[in-house]
Amino acid sequence: MTSYRPDVLIVGSGPVGTALAHQLVMKEGLDVLMIDAGDQESTRYGENLRNAGRYRKEVDPFVNVIKGALSPVSTFPPPPSFSPFGGGSVTGPGHNPEQNAPTNLRGAAVTRAVGGMGTIWACGVPQFVPEVELTWKGQKYPIDAATLESQYQKAGDLLGRSLDAFQGSVRHQAAKKTLLAAGHNTVTELPLAARVTADGRIVWAGSDTLLGPLSDPAYKPEAGSFTLLPQHLCTKLRVETDGERWRVAGVEVSNLADQGEEVDIVAKAYVVAGGAVLTPQLLSASGLEEHLPALGRYLTDSPVAFCQVVLKKEIIDGLPKLVTEDALTRIQAHQKQHPQDPLPIPFDDAPPNLFIPPTEDRPWHAQIQRAAFSHGEVGPQVDDRVVLDLRWYGICRPREENRVSFSSTVKDVYGMPHPTFDFTPSKEDDANAQAMMNHMTEVANALGGYLPGSYPQFLDPGTGQQTAGTTRMGTDRQTSVVDSDSRVWAFDNLYLGGNGLHPFGNASSPTLTSIATALHATDAINATVKNA
Numbered sequence: 001m002t003s004y005r006p007d008v009l010i011v012g013s014g015p016v017g018t019a020l021a022h023q024l025v026m027k028e029g030l031d032v033l034m035i036d037a038g039d040q041e042s043t044r045y046g047e048n049l050r051n052a053g054r055y056r057k058e059v060d061p062f063v064n065v066i067k068g069a070l071s072p073v074s075t076f077p078p079p080p081s082f083s084p085f086g087g088g089s090v091t092g093p094g095h096n097p098e099q100n101a102p103t104n105l106r107g108a109a110v111t112r113a114v115g116g117m118g119t120i121w122a123c124g125v126p127q128f129v130p131e132v133e134l135t136w137k138g139q140k141y142p143i144d145a146a147t148l149e150s151q152y153q154k155a156g157d158l159l160g161r162s163l164d165a166f167q168g169s170v171r172h173q174a175a176k177k178t179l180l181a182a183g184h185n186t187v188t189e190l191p192l193a194a195r196v197t198a199d200g201r202i203v204w205a206g207s208d209t210l211l212g213p214l215s216d217p218a219y220k221p222e223a224g225s226f227t228l229l230p231q232h233l234c235t236k237l238r239v240e241t242d243g244e245r246w247r248v249a250g251v252e253v254s255n256l257a258d259q260g261e262e263v264d265i266v267a268k269a270y271v272v273a274g275g276a277v278l279t280p281q282l283l284s285a286s287g288l289e290e291h292l293p294a295l296g297r298y299l300t301d302s303p304v305a306f307c308q309v310v311l312k313k314e315i316i317d318g319l320p321k322l323v324t325e326d327a328l329t330r331i332q333a334h335q336k337q338h339p340q341d342p343l344p345i346p347f348d349d350a351p352p353n354l355f356i357p358p359t360e361d362r363p364w365h366a367q368i369q370r371a372a373f374s375h376g377e378v379g380p381q382v383d384d385r386v387v388l389d390l391r392w393y394g395i396c397r398p399r400e401e402n403r404v405s406f407s408s409t410v411k412d413v414y415g416m417p418h419p420t421f422d423f424t425p426s427k428e429d430d431a432n433a434q435a436m437m438n439h440m441t442e443v444a445n446a447l448g449g450y451l452p453g454s455y456p457q458f459l460d461p462g463t464g465q466q467t468a469g470t471t472r473m474g475t476d477r478q479t480s481v482v483d484s485d486s487r488v489w490a491f492d493n494l495y496l497g498g499n500g501l502h503p504f505g506n507a508s509s510p511t512l513t514s515i516a517t518a519l520h521a522t523d524a525i526n527a528t529v530k531n532a
């Protein structure tokens with residue numbers, strides 16, 4: 001048996017768990033043990049795989065890396081005709097016969113890896129907009145605005161948030177100027193967790209960035225300690241209660257690399273940061289559904305509208321008038337060096353990264369870019385210098401009946417209770433999504449014509465990987481799971497982190513706010529450790 005007695009156990013090594021680990025070790029000097037069910041896929045813990053040389057030059061191959069890294073959460077079994085045995089209900093590993101197909105979030109997925117989805121994410125880090133995501137129906141985000149703002153700054157600093165990584169791009173400048181001229185006055189730079197090196201390379205932040213020096217497995221901090229165990233699945237929190245207060249007394253962990261090994265972990269404080277589906281899964285597996293009636297409920301999901309456009313010829317011909325002098329010099333150098341190239345766009349021109357933030361009247365955000373997601377390959381026949389991806393992310397508001405629940409009989413491939421979605425957008429959500437689609441097509445028309453096969457479409461629900469609300473932060477145990485310190489109601493030593501905490505739905509990408517919220521919990525976790 002291997003025993004560990006850390007101050008804090010963090011389950012989950014995605015951006016949220018790693019940001020918190022950094023604070024607890026480097027600022028508070030605590031002993032932190034982190035476990036993740038996934039493998040360590042890079043030399044340092046949790047690197048963003050987007051930084052590999054090949055994917056800097058080619059977008060399409062990374063689409064397949066993303067597809068490979070995403071495990072669908074709930075898959076309705078295939079129809080009987082697909083079974084070699086014919087007839088009857090067919091259920092294979094990972095299939096969920098309890099899933100009702102029309103209410104599924106078909107695109108929702110998880111990434112089990114050291115670094116979580118931070119190994120493949122696209123690094124968009126806008127803040128939530130006060131009138132859209134921090135207030136709703138007279139309720140306020142449980143962390144007050146000034147405190148949240150200071151945590152946003154810390155989170156942004158940890159990630160190296162910047163606005164200028166793509167500003168030198170010819171296409172960025174041309175698309176921005178074109179849209180401003182067409183009356184899209186709020187188009188601006190997408191805040192990104194990315195930096196440009198002296199030789200012009202973009203370096204995307206990952207969970208390694210959030211860990212800082214702790215991402216080096218050999219690093220020994222001056223105070224405290226950090227240990228990360230890959231391939232360690234937490235199967236249960238052992239909880240105790242005197243009927244009023246609750247506490248975690250230890251955890252059950254399975255070492256997936258050595259099933260024979262017994263792992264014994266007892267900590268002073270516990271944090272579950274497993275993502276918006278796997279966090280409530282672990283709490284459900286630990287028998288906490290009755291204690292936490294809001295667990296898995298109030299689920300929100302950001303609808304995504306997508307299309308790709310081929311830039312108008314007049315924009316390409318007019319590039320010299322649309323770009324800065326520096327960019328023009330690069331265009332001229334390119335034309336001189338490659339007289340046979342019909343396009344006045346340098347081969348190494350960075351793609352655009354433009355953003356239209358949400359407003360109260362237009363509760364969605366827009367990203368105009370050329371980037372790898374789980375969709376949007378253009379194939380080798382297309383010169384992707386003239387292609388722009390348009391992704392619009394909308395909002396859906398929380399309703400108690402929209403939920404993820406966990407089966408008492410069907411197990412997922414890791415042997416955990418299988419998640420089942422029961423999600424239907426409201427009429428208001430649908431109307432917002434439709435208005436969002438109209439807005440996207442207006443912007444598309446200003447930029448070019450649709451790339452064949454990439455016409456305006458809604459992606460499968462869940463594809464944006466922005467599911468939230470399942471472990472909501474709030475003011476009471478009936479309608480939320482954690483308090484404003486991210487502590488589970490009535491627990492002395494259990495904290496949660498991640499997108500599941502956002503209570504009102506989100507149109508903005510959620511990760512920066514999830515990190516800020518987790519950083520806010522540092523003081524409470526530290527106090528729990530000190531009082532243990």
Ligand SMILES: Cc1cc2nc3c(=O)[nH]c(=O)nc-3n(C[C@H](O)[C@H](O)[C@H](O)COP(=O)(O)OP(=O)(O)OC[C@H]3O[C@@H](n4cnc5c(N)ncnc54)[C@H](O)[C@@H]3O)c2cc1C
Binds near residue numbers: 121499
């Ligand atoms: C292609 C793509 C692009 C994206 N782009 C953006 C973007 O631009 N901006 C943005 O804000 N967001 C983006 N996201 C979403 C973003 O990646 C997530 O919001 C973020 O990673 C959530 O962080 P997390 O730490 O809460 O959870 P995760 O990153 O999901 O990590 C959770 C970890 O916990 C582990 N785990 C779960 N349960 C257990 C258990 N029981 N035992 C042990 N380990 C467990 C999992 O293995 C996983 O590694 C993107 C996602 C994808 C897929």
